[in-house]
Amino acid sequence: MVPATTTRETHGKPLPQRLDRVIHDRTRLAILSALAASEPLAFNDLKSITGTTDGNLSVHARRLEDAGYVECDKLFAGRTPRTEFRLTAAGRRALEKYLDHMEALIRATRKKG
Amino acid sequence: MVPATTTRETHGKPLPQRLDRVIHDRTRLAILSALAASEPLAFNDLKSITGTTDGNLSVHARRLEDAGYVECDKLFAGRTPRTEFRLTAAGRRALEKYLDHMEALIRATRKKG
Numbered sequence: 001m002v003p004a005t006t007t008r009e010t011h012g013k014p015l016p017q018r019l020d021r022v023i024h025d026r027t028r029l030a031i032l033s034a035l036a037a038s039e040p041l042a043f044n045d046l047k048s049i050t051g052t053t054d055g056n057l058s059v060h061a062r063r064l065e066d067a068g069y070v071e072c073d074k075l076f077a078g079r080t081p082r083t084e085f086r087l088t089a090a091g092r093r094a095l096e097k098y099l100d101h102m103e104a105l106i107r108a109t110r111k112k113g
Numbered sequence: 114m115v116p117a118t119t120t121r122e123t124h125g126k127p128l129p130q131r132l133d134r135v136i137h138d139r140t141r142l143a144i145l146s147a148l149a150a151s152e153p154l155a156f157n158d159l160k161s162i163t164g165t166t167d168g169n170l171s172v173h174a175r176r177l178e179d180a181g182y183v184e185c186d187k188l189f190a191g192r193t194p195r196t197e198f199r200l201t202a203a204g205r206r207a208l209e210k211y212l213d214h215m216e217a218l219i220r221a222t223r224k225k226g
Contacts, residue, residue: 014143014163015143015146016139016140016142016163017139017164024139026129026130026132026137029218030129030130033128033129033218033222036222036223049127051130052130095222099219099222102215103219105146106215109212110149110212
């Protein structure tokens with residue numbers, strides 16, 4: 001049980017600590033935001049949109065796959081291998097929830113500032 | 114010079130990469146948000162509001178001091194030492210800018226989603 005305190009934004013954890021840490025990373029937030037805008041996206045398109053490197057994109061895309069937020073298809077365009085990413089339903093829900101928490105945090109910070 | 118691309122939100126870096134990385138950490142965001150709400154705050158108050166540990170708060174408060182976003186006064190209440198934190202003007206501006214960027218990112222993600 002979490003003791004009630006008047007210093008918390010709501011019951012339980014403070015708002016910033018309720019931000020999903022899988023999503024909160026800047027590169028992963030960029031990947032999810034890009035996929036929310038248009039999907040599927042190929043590896044190179046995602047790399048260009050998020051402004052990151054091959055290695056960094058691979059690591060963070062894998063982390064999002066492991067969380068069940070993103071799925072990855074390996075296809076062939078003729079003989080050329082092509083990797084496509086899309087959001088899962090769980091990933092879209094988790095992103096929405098993250099954005100809701102962040103909006104609440106912005107409102108709370110501005111209101112009192 | 115940054116080449117123009119149609120895949121960027123605006124000129125230059127994509128929106129998530131323009132989020133101030135000093136502020137984006139969840140514990141540091143919690144500290145700044147708490148100080149925007151009421152200041153000065155004593156170490157123990159800040160610890161309670163942000164829901165973190167002594168060690169974690171010390172590390173992140175130091176990082177915010179090093180960035181010039183927070184200042185720290187060491188006082189005595191009778192014989193009891195007391196550390197108080199407040200936002201600097203630069204810290205308040207940087208937090209506002211971060212919140213503006215985050216709002217733009219939320220709008221861009223939701224509009225297209």
